[in-house]
Amino acid sequence: MVEYKFLKFVFVVRKSYSSQLLMTALLFIISTKLIYAKHPYDYLIEFCRIGERVPGTNGHKQARDFIINNLNNPEIDSFFTRGTWFYNIYKRYSGKNRRIGIAAHWDSDIGCPGANDGGSGVALLLGLADTLELNPPEMAVDIIFFDGEDVGKAELLGSKHFAAKCVNNYAFILVLDMVGDKDLQIFQEGNSAKFFPELVDSIWDIGMEIAPSVFIPVIKYYIIDDHISLIKYGIRAVNIIDFDYPYWDSKDDTIDKCSKESLDTMYKFILKIVYPKYIY
Numbered sequence: 713m714v715e716y717k718f719l720k721f722v723f724v725v726r727k728s729y730s731s732q733l734l735m736t737a738l739l740f741i742i743s744t745k746l747i748y749a750k751h752p753y754d755y756l757i758e759f760c761r762i763g764e765r766v767p768g769t770n771g772h773k774q775a776r777d778f779i780i781n782n783l784n785n786p787e788i789d790s791f792f793t794r795g796t797w798f799y800n801i802y803k804r805y806s807g808k809n810r811r812i813g814i815a816a817h818w819d820s821d822i823g824c825p826g827a828n829d830g831g832s833g834v835a836l837l838l839g840l841a842d843t844l845e846l847n848p849p850e851m852a853v854d855i856i857f858f859d860g861e862d863v864g865k866a867e868l869l870g871s872k873h874f875a876a877k878c879v880n881n882y883a884f885i886l887v888l889d890m891v892g893d894k895d896l897q898i899f900q901e902g903n904s905a906k907f908f909p910e911l912v913d914s915i916w917d918i919g920m921e922i923a924p925s926v927f928i929p930v931i932k933y934y935i936i937d938d939h940i941s942l943i944k945y946g947i948r949a950v951n952i953i954d955f956d957y958p959y960w961d962s963k964d965d966t967i968d969k970c971s972k973e974s975l976d977t978m979y980k981f982i983l984k985i986v987y988p989k990y991i992y
């Protein structure tokens with residue numbers, strides 16, 4: 713009988729131990745899965761239907777409203793210059809750690825539909841906003857849509873306006889631009905790397921974890937993009953861009969040059985930055 717009792721005891725212990733293991737495994741799976749809403753590529757399809765988004769045009773107003781309507785109570789920061797209204801759009805999420813920003817411009821140049829140039833960044837930010845609504849992050853995150861980047865020869869109007877009145881002490885801001893093309897390769901951008909070499913290396917380390925064939929830790933181009941306005945005002949900003957895009961600034965920058973796979977890679981990359989503890 714003693715032996716039986718012992719066996720019974722072992723059985724109970726084993727049973728509770730295995731159910732504990734099961735619970736732990738389940739909790740691990742649940743805690744490492746983010747809840748997704750809509751894929752960024754679906755946002756890109758809808759956003760591209762609007763066509764060109766040149767400031768002052770009807771397409772510009774439609775694109776502004778599309779972004780606003782797909783965010784939960786965003787801040788709209790409008791300003792008037794050169795005879796036209798411009799609109800920066802922000803969505804801020806609170807958290808314990810130092811604030812980071814993920815930014816993209818949403819306007820497009822004259823004669824350019826801007827599917828990849830501007831559009832890909834917008835699609836990623838809207839997807840990220842959905843995920844942040846459903847999975848509150850530990851770190852404080854700002855999602856920033858700049859207007860007026862492509863006015864004239866990259867006048868960077870929205871980011872200049874933002875930087876001039878910025879009071880937040882950001883850990884860094886990532887500026888995404890042209891990150892949705894089918895043949896995606898992201899080299900380090902020269903101006904970002906010149907000012908913040910360690911930050912750029914650490915961002916590329918994360919990128920290489922997600923997609924080693926996409927993120928190349930070598931400088932290829934020096935780009936004038938919204939990060940330049942931010943750096944001028946002392947904000948640590950890094951440009952994430954694939955400048956090897958033959959359709960840049962042309963009528964051929966259309967959605968057929970972009971891919972769901974590329975946006976998926978970039979989506980995982982920004983999620984890894986915002987939610988470093990999760991598995992992708």
Ligand SMILES: [Zn+2]
Binds near residue numbers: 829830862890
């Ligand atoms: Zn651009």
